[in-house]
Amino acid sequence: MDRQQDNLRQRPLLTVDVVIFALREGDLHVLLVRRKRPPHMDMWAIPGGLVELDEALEAAAVRKLEEETGLCDVYLEQLYTFGDPRRDPSDRLISVAYFCVVPANSVVPCASEDAEHVRWWSIYGLPPLAFDHPQILRYALIRLRYKLEYTAVGFELLPKEFTLTELQSTYEIVLGETLDKRNFRRKILSAGVIEPSGLQRTGEGRPARLYRYREDAVAEVKARRLFP
Amino acid sequence: MDRQQDNLRQRPLLTVDVVIFALREGDLHVLLVRRKRPPHMDMWAIPGGLVELDEALEAAAVRKLEEETGLCDVYLEQLYTFGDPRRDPSDRLISVAYFCVVPANSVVPCASEDAEHVRWWSIYGLPPLAFDHPQILRYALIRLRYKLEYTAVGFELLPKEFTLTELQSTYEIVLGETLDKRNFRRKILSAGVIEPSGLQRTGEGRPARLYRYREDAVAEVKARRLFP
DNA sequence: ACAAAAGTGTTGAGAGTACACCCATGC
DNA sequence: GCATGGGTGTACTCTCAACACTTTTGT
Numbered sequence: 001m002d003r004q005q006d007n008l009r010q011r012p013l014l015t016v017d018v019v020i021f022a023l024r025e026g027d028l029h030v031l032l033v034r035r036k037r038p039p040h041m042d043m044w045a046i047p048g049g050l051v052e053l054d055e056a057l058e059a060a061a062v063r064k065l066e067e068e069t070g071l072c073d074v075y076l077e078q079l080y081t082f083g084d085p086r087r088d089p090s091d092r093l094i095s096v097a098y099f100c101v102v103p104a105n106s107v108v109p110c111a112s113e114d115a116e117h118v119r120w121w122s123i124y125g126l127p128p129l130a131f132d133h134p135q136i137l138r139y140a141l142i143r144l145r146y147k148l149e150y151t152a153v154g155f156e157l158l159p160k161e162f163t164l165t166e167l168q169s170t171y172e173i174v175l176g177e178t179l180d181k182r183n184f185r186r187k188i189l190s191a192g193v194i195e196p197s198g199l200q201r202t203g204e205g206r207p208a209r210l211y212r213y214r215e216d217a218v219a220e221v222k223a224r225r226l227f228p
Numbered sequence: 229m230d231r232q233q234d235n236l237r238q239r240p241l242l243t244v245d246v247v248i249f250a251l252r253e254g255d256l257h258v259l260l261v262r263r264k265r266p267p268h269m270d271m272w273a274i275p276g277g278l279v280e281l282d283e284a285l286e287a288a289a290v291r292k293l294e295e296e297t298g299l300c301d302v303y304l305e306q307l308y309t310f311g312d313p314r315r316d317p318s319d320r321l322i323s324v325a326y327f328c329v330v331p332a333n334s335v336v337p338c339a340s341e342d343a344e345h346v347r348w349w350s351i352y353g354l355p356p357l358a359f360d361h362p363q364i365l366r367y368a369l370i371r372l373r374y375k376l377e378y379t380a381v382g383f384e385l386l387p388k389e390f391t392l393t394e395l396q397s398t399y400e401i402v403l404g405e406t407l408d409k410r411n412f413r414r415k416i417l418s419a420g421v422i423e424p425s426g427l428q429r430t431g432e433g434r435p436a437r438l439y440r441y442r443e444d445a446v447a448e449v450k451a452r453r454l455f456p
Numbered sequence: 457a458c459a460a461a462a463g464t465g466t467t468g469a470g471a472g473t474a475c476a477c478c479c480a481t482g483c
Numbered sequence: 484g485c486a487t488g489g490g491t492g493t494a495c496t497c498t499c500a501a502c503a504c505t506t507t508t509g510t
Binding site: 010011012013045051053054055056057078080083084085092094096124 | 239240241242281282283284285306308309311312315320322326389446
Binding site: 285391392393409410413430431433434435437447 | 459460461463464465468
């Protein structure tokens, strides 16, 4: 089997799909697009597309993310590669799935597409999805929850400055369980990954201190679980 | 951008690479093959090859594993997908990397190839490797160590029956650190993932009880770290 | 009897968990 | 002054880590 023979084989199509998570309205949401062409025309799907031949995989994922949300410079991670021969009935299609989490209100979800065709969906009320995208989403959600437990990924869901109550609420929404307020605060503060910004957020009730994520804390956070 | 246009694009070559770990002579080893064709002719490389167009990714990895080792039915896991456009200078090459761990003495490393071209290498004395395979190996090793800490993957490195000292030694070799005998035994036994087989291994010194892995224990092991 | 490897408990320190009330502000 | 959300401390339990000697066999 030499190189000439390789070139006689058919080659697969290579795509990236990017699962984009955000917190909206007290729920975890994902950004989906409505397909404009077959197969699975008019079904909702995870944003994605073909990888250019001279483009790195992660670069393609970053490009897709920017096309759909206008965001750049966000936390993006390779999730898994899906390549079942029957996932697209008409062609062999390999999808390298990435996932990321973004602060909801920094996103313009319709930047590059017709507004009708890109929108957020709560993970608890998803529409029918194209291809094996339900499986990809399930997998992404497991990975997100898992990462939340031992890394600082939770901060990516929030704006630069946030209150401890907002942070706790983020964890509760993603993990799907309630946490004790005092224990949460003790643990997050003793982990040394956030610092007070000195400002306060005012609103109903007592004003809350604002915190920000400490950039220099990434490495140490990755070493140990943050939450039980 | 429709399907006809897709077909005009060049498509990448799709390969799987399988990192195969085993314990031999008190060291962690990987199985490498010597390349018989360009690029990187005569360099050592991780076993792998093209995915057939109608073949699932994992099926291709299993096939490769069996071709190189004669083993089937082993623990195999997708590691990461490497697709930098410049990893092969002559063609766009996507590699979905898998890794597995096998009991060393159950392997006939030359089953399907010339003996000269397949052999075990200690991870502490690797030869120069083709492509980005040093990176793949580094990544596989991190993942193996990490998995060892919170799953039962260590048992895959041993024969069906083993002594506690052998199991501890396995962990020590893979993690690269020594462990306390009493703490190790207490922890592994209280985790309830192994059971005595009733037999003993005799040799120099006092005979050791033999244990085996409890098949029904997989799920619970994955839930919690086994070792610090 | 001795060499060689197997096997066995206790204690102190730190982390996790459960739990209820006072504080600062806007209206 | 009251409604609303922000902020705080303690006691118990459990897990982890450190540490050294006795037991069983083969020669």
